[in-house]
Amino acid sequence: MEIWQERGLAISNSNTVQKNKLGWKVPSQSGNGTYIVNMDNGEPFCTCRHFETTHKKCQHIYAVEFIVQREHRPDGTEVVTETMRVTYAQDWAAYNEAQTHEQEHFVTLLRDLCNGIPQPEYRFGRPRLPLADVVFGLVSKSYATMSGRRFTTRLKEAQENGLISKAAHYNSAFRYLENPKLTPLLKSLIEQSASPLRAVETDFAVDSSGFATTTYARWFDHKYGKQRSKQTWVKTHLMCGVKTHVVTSVEATPYESADNLQLPTLVDRTAKTFNINEVSADKAYSGRKNLHAVQAVGGMAFIPFKVSSTGMGDHHHKFDGLWNRMWHFYNFNRDVFLQHYHKRSNAETTFSMIKAKFGGSVRAKTPTAQVNEVLCKILCHNICCLIQSIYELGLEPTFWTFEAKEPVAPKVFDNWEL
Numbered sequence: 001m002e003i004w005q006e007r008g009l010a011i012s013n014s015n016t017v018q019k020n021k022l023g024w025k026v027p028s029q030s031g032n033g034t035y036i037v038n039m040d041n042g043e044p045f046c047t048c049r050h051f052e053t054t055h056k057k058c059q060h061i062y063a064v065e066f067i068v069q070r071e072h073r074p075d076g077t078e079v080v081t082e083t084m085r086v087t088y089a090q091d092w093a094a095y096n097e098a099q100t101h102e103q104e105h106f107v108t109l110l111r112d113l114c115n116g117i118p119q120p121e122y123r124f125g126r127p128r129l130p131l132a133d134v135v136f137g138l139v140s141k142s143y144a145t146m147s148g149r150r151f152t153t154r155l156k157e158a159q160e161n162g163l164i165s166k167a168a169h170y171n172s173a174f175r176y177l178e179n180p181k182l183t184p185l186l187k188s189l190i191e192q193s194a195s196p197l198r199a200v201e202t203d204f205a206v207d208s209s210g211f212a213t214t215t216y217a218r219w220f221d222h223k224y225g226k227q228r229s230k231q232t233w234v235k236t237h238l239m240c241g242v243k244t245h246v247v248t249s250v251e252a253t254p255y256e257s258a259d260n261l262q263l264p265t266l267v268d269r270t271a272k273t274f275n276i277n278e279v280s281a282d283k284a285y286s287g288r289k290n291l292h293a294v295q296a297v298g299g300m301a302f303i304p305f306k307v308s309s310t311g312m313g314d315h316h317h318k319f320d321g322l323w324n325r326m327w328h329f330y331n332f333n334r335d336v337f338l339q340h341y342h343k344r345s346n347a348e349t350t351f352s353m354i355k356a357k358f359g360g361s362v363r364a365k366t367p368t369a370q371v372n373e374v375l376c377k378i379l380c381h382n383i384c385c386l387i388q389s390i391y392e393l394g395l396e397p398t399f400w401t402f403e404a405k406e407p408v409a410p411k412v413f414d415n416w417e418l
Helices: 003-013 049-054 059-067 092-100 102-114 131-144 152-160 170-177 182-197 263-271 288-296 321-332 334-358 367-393
Strands: 018-020 023-027 034-038 068-072 078-082 203-221 226-241 247-253 278-280 300-302
Touching: 003 059, 023 059, 034 059, 034 367, 059 068, 092 102, 092 367, 102 131, 102 182, 102 367, 131 152, 131 170, 131 182, 131 367, 170 367, 182 247, 182 263, 182 367, 203 263, 203 334, 203 367, 226 263, 226 334, 226 367, 247 263, 247 367, 263 288, 278 334, 288 300, 288 321, 300 334, 321 334, 334 367
Parallel strands: 203 278, 278 300
Antiparallel strands: 018 023, 023 034, 068 078, 203 226, 226 247
16 A cells, blocks of 8 residues: 555544535544545545645545445446444534635735736836736736726825835726727636636536626607616626636626627636536526537536427427437436526526626726626636635645646737727
C-alpha cells in the first residue's frame, strides 16, 4: 500500500468524513481545513492542491474510496455499500463564518481576479487609467450597491490600502462602463471566477430573467390616438451549477432575445472549463439544436417537450434519433425525467440570490452600460459563491492558472478608446 493510500485509510478510519450535497467533505490530515471530493462523474475529483497540480489520486480520494465500497456482480450490475450514515444538514458554522468574513475576502479575490487583466497599449496621448483598477472599482461599486459618486470615498480607501494604484473619477468609470469592449472582458472574468469550482460542478441549469432599467420605450398608438410608454429591461440568460449556484456562462442583451437561441453558446462557453454531465432547462429552450449542442460536449439535456412535439420527423426535419429517444423518455418515463429536470429550479434560485443581494435593477442609462452593470452584479455573485466554498469545501481559489481549451481572457485590449 503506497503512502497516499495509507493516509487515506487513516482519514477514513477517523470517522470525520461527511457526505453533503456537493460530494464528500474530507478533512485535511494536518487539521487545516477540509476538501471536497466528487465521485459522481466517473473519474474522481478533489479540490486539494495536490490533485489540482498532478491530477492523480490523493489521500482524500482514497479515503472516500475506502468508505464507499463498490461490488461488481457477474451480471454486470454494481452494488454500492456506504459504511456511514449520509446526512445533508446545513453547515451553519461554515455559513456564519462565510457571511461574517465576506467583505474582507471579497476585495482580495477581486484583486486577484483583476490581476489577470493586461493593460492596453496606447500609441499616443496621455497614459490611461489602469484597466484592472477600473474594473476593480466598477465591480466593487456593484457589490456595495452604491452610486458612483457616493462610492468615491471607499474607492480612495482602497487606494490607500494598496488594492488599486489610482482611484478613478466617477465620470471616468462611467465612460468605461459605456464601452462595448468591456462586455467580453466581464464575461471572461465571470467564467474565470467560476473555474475553481470545476471539480465540484457537473450538472447545470439554464434560465433567463430581466433586470429593470430607468429608461422607457415610447411610441404613439395610432389605434387609440395617444402616447404610450413601456419600461425596458436587460434580458439575461445564464448557466449555473446546481450545487453551488455559481454562474459558468452568461449572455445579456439590452433587448428581448429568444431563449432558444442562447443555449448553445452558454453550453459551449461552460464546456471550455467544466465537464458537463447534464443540463436542465424549461420548454422555452426546447429544440433539436439544443439537444445536440449538449450531446456534443458529452452531456444530456433534460428539456420538456411542447404539447405539439412528436417523436417522429416532419416535413421540416428528417428523423432525428436523439430527439426521438428523449421524446419517448419524456413521455414514458416522466417520473425519472422530472427528477433531473427539477434541477432547473437552481437557475431561478441563482437569479433570486443576485437580485436580492445586489438589486434587480440597474442605474446606467445607455444600453451597453446597462448590460455591463448586470455583468458586474453576476461577477459579484460568483465571488460570493467562492467565499462560501472556502468555508464549506476548504477551497483555495486560484485564477488564471487553468489551461482551458482556448484562452480565457479575450483579446479585446487593442486600440481601447474612450
